[in-house]
Amino acid sequence: MSDADVPVLIAGGGPVGLGLAVELGLRGIRTLLVEQRDGVIRVPKMSNVHVRSMEFCRRWGIADRVRAAGWPKQHPLDLIYVTNMVGYELGRNRISSYEKEPLHPYSPVRDQHCPQLYFDPILRDFASGLDAVSLRYFTQLESFTQSDDRVVATVRDTRTGEASSIAARYLVGCDGAQSLVRGRLGIGQTGAGQLDLSVTIFIRSEELGLMHDKGWGRIYRFIDEAGCWSELIAIDGKELWRLTVLTGLDPDHFDPDACVRRAAGAPFKYEILSVLRWDRLEFVAEAYRDGRVFLAGDSAHQNSPTGGLGMNTGLADAVDLGWKLAAVMQGWGGEGLLSSYEVERRPVAVRNTMFCSQLFYNAIGLPAESALHENSPEGERARKVASDAIKGVSRNEQFAVSLTIRLGFCYEGSPVICEDPSLPPVDYRMTYRQTTRPGSRAPHAWLADGRSTLDLFGPGLTLLRLGANPPDGAAFLAAARSRGLPLTVIRLDDPEVAALYEWPLVLVRPDGHVAWRGETVPDDTPALVDRVRGA
Numbered sequence: 001m002s003d004a005d006v007p008v009l010i011a012g013g014g015p016v017g018l019g020l021a022v023e024l025g026l027r028g029i030r031t032l033l034v035e036q037r038d039g040v041i042r043v044p045k046m047s048n049v050h051v052r053s054m055e056f057c058r059r060w061g062i063a064d065r066v067r068a069a070g071w072p073k074q075h076p077l078d079l080i081y082v083t084n085m086v087g088y089e090l091g092r093n094r095i096s097s098y099e100k101e102p103l104h105p106y107s108p109v110r111d112q113h114c115p116q117l118y119f120d121p122i123l124r125d126f127a128s129g130l131d132a133v134s135l136r137y138f139t140q141l142e143s144f145t146q147s148d149d150r151v152v153a154t155v156r157d158t159r160t161g162e163a164s165s166i167a168a169r170y171l172v173g174c175d176g177a178q179s180l181v182r183g184r185l186g187i188g189q190t191g192a193g194q195l196d197l198s199v200t201i202f203i204r205s206e207e208l209g210l211m212h213d214k215g216w217g218r219i220y221r222f223i224d225e226a227g228c229w230s231e232l233i234a235i236d237g238k239e240l241w242r243l244t245v246l247t248g249l250d251p252d253h254f255d256p257d258a259c260v261r262r263a264a265g266a267p268f269k270y271e272i273l274s275v276l277r278w279d280r281l282e283f284v285a286e287a288y289r290d291g292r293v294f295l296a297g298d299s300a301h302q303n304s305p306t307g308g309l310g311m312n313t314g315l316a317d318a319v320d321l322g323w324k325l326a327a328v329m330q331g332w333g334g335e336g337l338l339s340s341y342e343v344e345r346r347p348v349a350v351r352n353t354m355f356c357s358q359l360f361y362n363a364i365g366l367p368a369e370s371a372l373h374e375n376s377p378e379g380e381r382a383r384k385v386a387s388d389a390i391k392g393v394s395r396n397e398q399f400a401v402s403l404t405i406r407l408g409f410c411y412e413g414s415p416v417i418c419e420d421p422s423l424p425p426v427d428y429r430m431t432y433r434q435t436t437r438p439g440s441r442a443p444h445a446w447l448a449d450g451r452s453t454l455d456l457f458g459p460g461l462t463l464l465r466l467g468a469n470p471p472d473g474a475a476f477l478a479a480a481r482s483r484g485l486p487l488t489v490i491r492l493d494d495p496e497v498a499a500l501y502e503w504p505l506v507l508v509r510p511d512g513h514v515a516w517r518g519e520t521v522p523d524d525t526p527a528l529v530d531r532v533r534g535a
Contacts, residue, residue: 006032006134007329009153009168011141011181013039015046015116016297016314017174018123022060023322025130027459029329032166033133034155036140039124043202043274044115044242047218047233048308050406052441053315054109055454055512062126063109069118071218072237073098077113078217081390083224083372084265085212085232088383090223090372091390106403106434107444108452113218115235115242116311141180144171144293151292170325171293174318177281179299185290190350192282192357195304196364199277201243201256205270208241209234222263223386227368232263244305247364251277280304282357284349288342296321301349306359309352309405316409317345323459323510327533332460332485336415336534344411351428355405362393403432411439411513416534418516436501436517442508445497453497457512460486461532464506467498471505471521479526485533507532 008024010017013035024031049057049066057063071077077095082088095101103110114122127133136155142163144153151171156163173181209216220232226248233242243263256275261267281302288295297314321341327333366389369382410426411417417439426437434443445453456462463476473489480487492498503517515532522528 005167006030007169008032008325009034009151009166009171010174011153011171012174012176012297012299013037013124013135013137014174014176014297015120015123015311016318017172018120018127019056019315020172020174020296020318020322021127021133021135022123022130023319024326025127025133026060027323027326027330028132029326030132031134032136032168033127034136034139034141034166036158037137039120039135039137041117041120043200043276044117044235044240045200045305046116046119046308046311047113047235047242048312049112049114049119050308050312051107051109051111051403052406053312054112055107056315056319058109059454060126062122065122066112066114066119067098069114069122070236071098071113072216075216075234075237076218078215079219079221079394080214080217081221081223081228081386082214084222084263085208085214085220086265087373089214090383090386091394092217093394095218104403105444106407106432108446108454111406115233117235117240141175144181144184146171146290146292169292169329172321173293173295173299174297174314176298177283177302179295181293182285182295182299185287185293187290187295188286189283190286191284191353195280195282195357195360196247197249197251197277198247198280199245199249199254199256199259199275201245201259201275202273203241203243203260203270204239204273205241205268206239207268208264208270209238211264211266211268220263221363223366223368224262224372225368225370228363228366230259230263231363246360249277280360282353284346284353288346289338294321294338294341300345301353303349303353303356304360305356306363307352307356307405309356312406313349313352316348319511320345324534326459327510332483333533334530334535336531338534340411340414340416340534344414347413348409351409352405366390366393404428404430407441408432409441410437414439416515416532417513418528418531420517434500436503436506436514438514438516440514442506442512442514443500445494445500447492447497448494453492454512456488456490457508457510458486458488459510460488461510461515462508463487463489464501464508465489465491465504466493466501466506467495467504468493471519473505473521475521475525476507476529479529482526483529483533483535485529 079093081091296317324337371382
């Protein structure tokens with residue numbers, strides 16, 4: 001690939017930038033990703049790949065690698081509230097181990113504990129193996145200009161200082177919370193701003209997992225006389241741990257060893273690998289696009305890690321934008337597809353960032369009780385108060401990992417979705433139910449040949465004809481051919497699948513979201529096809 005002229009230039013080599021490169025590369029779109037650092041992950045900021053992201057990984061063909069990385073399948077994944085590791089247990093959200101919990105009926109996959117330490121290299125190795133993708137590390141984006149037909153970027157080799165120019169049809173800023181791309185565009189941000197100052201202490205210790213009687217969990221959250229002050233995440237289920245101070249941090253008098261000892265509650269052998277101070281933020285960009293330049297991931301939204309939605313929200317950005325850019329460059333997608341990106345993804349980010357902030361405030365708002373450590377009636381009373389408060393917080397935590405949040409988002413209001421105006425607005429407080437409501441993720445069901453219905457959705461659009469006697473799909477095929485749109489028509493006569501999909505005709509986009517559904521073929525099928533392809 002010539003770096004001087006590429007269809008898509010991606011700034012930022014984190015999981016979102018890599019995910020976008022994969023999404024484009026699998027569609028044969030030549031893509032250049034530039035990253036100013038070396039691409040090595042030294043602090044695992046992210047630890048959970050949730051179910052929708054795992055569905056993307058499954059479609060990309062890397063789900064097995066993600067499942068094999070980083071967590072023993074026999075360990076439970078509980079969230080455990082404790083005074084310290086050798087102290088009292090105050091509450092627990094139980095989450096079964098991978099070997100004991102069967103797949104749920106709504107997806108062929110489930111949430112997967114795979115810290116960024118392992119997840120990013122999997123994405124990087126896969127992306128680098130795609131012929132259409134080129135990754136350039138030690139390459140910093142310095143500036144860019146855009147015109148009607150291109151973006152011209154200046155990049156600099158951080159080792160040699162040599163500058164060069166890259167011309168691209170589109171630039172996507174996946175360059176993090178301090179995004180140069182967003183800053184150069186002058187795009188502002190909305191949201192609560194800085195929630196708190198936090199610090200992450202990354203340690204290695206084999207003893208820490210064995211010195212207590214709580215058993216293995218994924219997260220240990222600590223409550224003492226100062227309230228809920230920190231949480232510990234088991235990275236590999238063996239010896240790697242990430243301790244995060246949630247609140248109460250004094251930046252002028254901070255002792256990481258004292259924090260580690262306070263969380264453990266007893267002496268043990270450990271090695272501090274890194275200490276990282278960072279701002280806990282709630283921001284959403286006021287716009288996701290300016291001309292030929294787009295934002296995705298942390299450059300577009302930042303949220304508190306409580307709830308585990310940050311990177312996963314960004315990966316969904318990458319998938320949404322990726323297929324739309326590819327459709328436009330392949331000639332069958334219209335400008336309306338690119339305009340729909342912000343309309344679809346920004347409301348999801350607003351909801352997710354606000355929800356994660358609420359989870360953070362719920363956690364640090366747990367009562368501080370000075371007697372929590374006491375083996376006395378007053379200690380029992382204090383622990384009962386804490387336990388009752390934790391139950392309320394746990395209900396919100398359970399909702400955070402629910403399928404309503406992770407699979408239930410709906411792209412209502414999108415100009416490329418044919419909405420049903422008779423339906424009430426989506427209520428995200430409700431229990432998740434699979435639906436073909438336009439804008440929703442199409443339902444999963446197992447087929448007789450062992451595939452999931454999600455496996456039917458390819459790089460183009462898919463028309464499902466469901467039930468015993470569905471309408472013919474010839475008019476859709478003819479309209480698609482006249483526009484150069486890749487369309488696959490599939491007949492599914494399984495009565496259970498037909499009942500799940502609700503309507504006899506369901507049109508599904510490449511990202512697996514329903515674009516339209518109907519009982520009969522519309523009179524003006526070409527107009528419908530034009531709408532969903534953004535023309």
